[in-house]
């Protein structure tokens with residue numbers, strides 16, 4: 001069995017854009033950060049984890065050697081809403097497929113790409129899923145798949161969603177990877193997750209595919225901001241939730257104490273950060 005301590009891993013960020021999750025630069029989604037943390041939690045050395053954005057690989061083809069040579073190549077990406085972007089260009093399906101062919105090691109594909117792949121990046125209106133020639137496709141959370149795949153010696157994993165205790169660990173453990181983002185530190189905005197899922201079921205939206213809202217503890221989010229701030233991140237967006245005003249609530253009324261703990265805690269650990277913004 002492959003010892004996780006001996007593994008080299010390359011993560012390529014093809015970018016994500018979901019109804020409640022930004023990940024095209026200047027934003028950095030949670031996926032590569034949590035995946036990096038999950039890999040460290042499974043025993044992979046931080047020094048053996050390389051992160052590239054798809055735009056880096058377009059600008060410098062030599063960096064594709066990191067994809068070719070890694071023992072494990074993890075692609076994260078997926079656009080489930082149509083959009084126009086100025087800070088980066090999301091990976092096209094043909095590029096994702098080519099990266100899978102480039103890799104000599106084990107390959108894992110995950111993120112919202114699991115919801116569907118069309119002929120181009122125009123949202124997920126075409127929901128036929130294409131595995132794009134990867135060894136493994138994470139049909140649950142890619143970070144859980146990466147963790148379990150490494151823990152099983154690259155033999156396989158069972159699809160599953162991660163739990164909040166794992167988020168607590170992986171969010172902090174994966175903060176180091178932001179330093180490898182080409183926008184780091186000044187032009188990087190880390191997308192922060194306070195919950196996933198939605199209580200409503202709008203037919204055009206993929207957020208309900210995550211189920212009903214599952215709130216993180218304010219302390220967990222604050223600890224993640226603290227870890228990212230220690231790594232030089234100055235900008236955060238509280239955007240990974242369907243409704244920030246529902247944070248910590250019962251689904252009927254806002255919870256001012258939970259919101260105060262969240263925002264006050266963030267300001268306490270990152271007093272010089274840029275203005276935190278949120279979706280409605």
Ligand code: SF4
Pocket residue numbers: 019020198199200201202205206207208242
């Ligand atoms: S209310 Fe929920 S399901 Fe409807 S658009 Fe907003 S996040 Fe999506």
